[in-house]
Amino acid sequence: MEWKEMQNKCEDISSLLKHFSHPQRLLILCFLSDGEKQVTDIYEAVGLSQSQTSQFLKRMQAEGLLSVRREKNFSFYAISNPDVKKILKSMQKIFCR
C-alpha cells in the first residue's frame, strides 16, 4: 500500500477507534456485541448516567457505529457497523485469553 493511502486509512480507522478509547463506551460496545439492547439495560450494565449513556449512544449512531430501533417507548440499540464487530472480536482474541 502506498503511503498516501495509508494516511487516509489511518484517518478513517482512528476516527472509528476514538469510540473504543473510553472505558464505559467500550463496555457499551462489548455489551451490544451479543445483540441489540435497550437503553436502561445498557446504562445499568456499564454504570453510566442515563444522560451520558444517551449522549454516547446518539453520537455512535450518528457516526454510523450503531443503529436504533424504537418500539413503544423503548429504544433498542445495536451495532450496525461490521468493522466494529470485527474490531471487538480482534480485541477479544488479543486480550481475553
Next chain:
Amino acid sequence: MEWKEMQNKCEDISSLLKHFSHPQRLLILCFLSDGEKQVTDIYEAVGLSQSQTSQFLKRMQAEGLLSVRREKNFSFYAISNPDVKKILKSMQKIFCR
C-alpha cells in the same frame, strides 16, 4: 468471562486504544511497525511538527507502548508493547484488503 473482569479489561484496552485514536499518531505506530525509526524520519513521514511528534512519542513511551534508544544525538523509537503490534496487525487485516 464475568462482567467485573470485562470492565477491568475495558479500562486497560481503552487506555491503550486512546493512542490509536488520532490520525497521525496511528500513522506513527504504523510507520514504526517495520522497526525502529528516528524522530526526524517519523515527523517527516507523518507530517506533524517536530514538537508535537516529540510530545506524542514521549507520551507513548511513558505509557509503555514505545521504547527509546539514544545514539549520538538521535533518538530511535520502536514499538515495545506486543499488544500494540497485535492490534496493528488486526487493523491491517480488517482494513487493508
Next chain:
DNA sequence: TTAATACATTACATAATTATAATATTAGTA
C-alpha cells in the same frame, strides 16, 4: 387525566487533548 417510565435534549462546567511557538539541551562539525 394523572402519574410513572423510558429516553432525549439542552445547557453548562470541568478536564483533557491537541496545536503552536519559543527556548533549551546535546552532540557533532567547521
Next chain:
DNA sequence: TACTAATATTATAATTATGTAATGTATTAA
C-alpha cells in the same frame, strides 16, 4: 569556539471530550 542538526521541554492557546443537572417528550398504566 561558534555553528548546526536532532531532539526535548515548556508554556500557553485553542479545541474537543466528559460529566452533571435540569428539563422535555412520548408512551403506557392507574
